[in-house]
Amino acid sequence: MSTPRIAFIGAGNMAASLIGGLRAQGVEADRISASDPGAATRERVSAEHGIVTFEDNAAAVAQAQVVVLAVKPQAMKAVCEELRPALREDQLIVSIAAGITCGSLQAWLGDRPVVRCMPNTPALVRRGASGLYANPLVTAEQKAAAEQLLNAVGMALWLDSEAQLDAVTAVSGSGPAYFFLLIEAMTQAGEALGLSRETAARLTLQTALGAAEMAMGSDVDAAELRRRVTSPAGTTEAAIKTFQAGGFEALVKTALDAAAHRSAELAEQLGR
Ligand SMILES: NC(=O)c1ccc[n+]([C@@H]2O[C@H](COP(=O)([O-])OP(=O)(O)OC[C@H]3O[C@@H](n4cnc5c(N)ncnc54)[C@H](OP(=O)(O)O)[C@@H]3O)[C@@H](O)[C@H]2O)c1
Missing domain, CATH: 1.10.3730.10 (ProC C-terminal domain-like)
Structure with a gap:
């Protein structure tokens, strides 16, 4: 399987670690894009990892097969509602935001394949532990792409139910x-x-x-x-x-x- 094109919405700490992990695994810079409102943040991530960055979230997702939502939970609703018209049905949405459910994401983005993840801070040094939950619209190929993304910063394990993410938060998140x-x-x-x-x-x-x-x-x-x-x-x-x-x-x-x-x-x- 070739690496899908991945767009990061929000290029802060967690996105930068995931991008660094992917690059260290040999993923080409031209497979990755990111958007962020901060010019200094965009310059940093672009200089460090050689990827293209955008101020406009819609521009970042145009070529992507996987869209990683890496903004703070409080910003998620506004980001999703703004992004919705720019998304295609076949794009996988991966959310790393703590506490934002698949139900909320589907309410804000429409019904589409969503993987919800709970990573932890050691992802910053590629020793992270993440729990992943996929909604029923996610294909096997998309699951493999989400797994590759989180494995790039440590270890990723699939969960049977979304409710288990609260237990993952209690064990490895915190x-x-x-x-x-x-x-x-x-x-x-x-x-x-x-x-x-x-x-x-x-x-x-x-x-x-x-x-x-x-x-x-x-x-x-x-x-x-x-x-x-x-x-x-x-x-x-x-x-x-x-x-x-x-x-x-x-x-x-x-x-x-x-x-x-x-x-x-x-x-x-x-x-x-
Ligand atoms: N850090 C962790 O260890 C950890 C662990 C588990 C889960 N998470 C989750 O990961 C997510 C990101 O956390 P983080 O620590 O990486 O936060 P962060 O460093 O603050 O990164 C978020 C980035 O998103 C940008 N942003 C704000 N509004 C935006 C918009 N409308 N469109 C695009 N980008 C926007 C922010 O820019 P400004 O700073 O200019 O607002 C910031 O650069 C959170 O949802 C958090 O729950 C993080």
């Missing part, structure tokens, strides 16, 4: 911040134990990276990896028992429930 919080807390605790801040921070970060890489490369789950490094009556067990006595697992569950609930609430507000 997830980087949970790890940042743990990194912060471990660094502070290491400092309190007598390490310099820099040493505590560097040891914590390298440990987070090492643990993630070990778990990624392993054929057993995280619970088994944890058991293997927890000797009876040892130091790790002393810490793990303290975490568990403080209700760690229940707290994580309550936190993710709160994120999923908020995601559904925001989708309800943004869709109006």
Whole structure:
């Protein structure tokens, strides 16, 4: 399958990462276009990736087979309503906006193939994790194109139902911040134990990276990896028992429930 022509509406952080990822995968610059109201943003993305840019959204989508909506959720309704007359029926719409449902997109754009994605910030360093949901009008070829787009900045997984995007938001969408919080807390605790801040921070970060890489490369789950490094009556067990006595697992569950609930609430507000 040859790479389809892709137009990005909005050329901010996430669009620039996706364009950079596609270019790094060998996608030719002439397959990609972008539009953005900011002259400096257009110049930056064009200079960095060699792609053509437009001030006018309609001009950017004219040659495209895939249209990526990469504006802020609050701008989405106005962007879609303005773009609608310029779109063709065979174009795939990919939305990366948090909380904008396929129902809202179809209300603003008409019935057409739509893939809704929830990427996360590590996409900026090509280590992203995205959940994807396709409406029934999306063809197998279009699904492959959406998958290639999100895989260019990390890993992409298909979901069975759109409602699962709230769970994806709770797990991977907001997830980087949970790890940042743990990194912060471990660094502070290491400092309190007598390490310099820099040493505590560097040891914590390298440990987070090492643990993630070990778990990624392993054929057993995280619970088994944890058991293997927890000797009876040892130091790790002393810490793990303290975490568990403080209700760690229940707290994580309550936190993710709160994120999923908020995601559904925001989708309800943004869709109006
Ligand atoms: N960043 C993330 O990690 C992340 C993660 C998951 C999902 N997302 C989603 O990705 C989308 C983009 O996020 P971002 O972080 O890339 O935001 P961003 O950097 O603000 O990019 C959005 C761009 O769209 C431009 N824009 C505004 N109105 C426009 C219009 N009418 N037509 C065309 N372009 C327009 C903005 O220009 P101005 O600045 O001049 O307004 C800006 O350059 C959001 O919907 C967000 O929910 C982002």
